[in-house]
Amino acid sequence: MTGYIFLAGEIENYEFIEEYNLADGVVICADGGYVHALNLGITPKYIVGDMDSVDGEIPENIEILSCDPVDKVLTDGQMAVRFANGCSCDKIIIFGALSPNGQPRNLRNAGSANPLDGLQKEVYKNS
Numbered sequence: 001m002t003g004y005i006f007l008a009g010e011i012e013n014y015e016f017i018e019e020y021n022l023a024d025g026v027v028i029c030a031d032g033g034y035v036h037a038l039n040l041g042i043t044p045k046y047i048v049g050d051m052d053s054v055d056g057e058i059p060e061n062i063e064i065l066s067c068d069p070v071d072k073v074l075t076d077g078q079m080a081v082r083f084a085n086g087c088s089c090d091k092i093i094i095f096g097a098l099s100p101n102g103q104p105r106n107l108r109n110a111g112s113a114n115p116l117d118g119l120q121k122e123v124y125k126n127s
Helices: 014-019 031-040 076-086
Strands: 002-006 025-030 046-049 063-066 091-095 120-123
Touching: 002 031, 002 076, 014 031, 025 031, 025 076, 031 046, 031 076, 046 076, 076 091
Parallel strands: 002 025, 002 091, 025 046, 046 063, 091 120
Antiparallel strands: none
């Protein structure tokens, strides 16, 4: 199964989504990545993170997996990837993985293992 993860990074053009069949997997938003899903008219199955970037009400059919920001050790993106691993995703596609300066968003803490190791992965990059 494919895990489609939306992070809160820069996405300038949403036309890329036409290349993907999101129905063949599970859509997971890492906190602020939910904004991208909303902009695309996509309802994720899960929102993962400390929920500090989500405004407004979230529909009841979306499962929220939240954590206390004070006790938070992992980034929202890391939590989303680990959750996708736990959902038996053998492929993960990440959208919104770039910061506004074009640098990759952090998916691992210094000294920790990369949560994407051992998975087939694809990171969408605006061109």
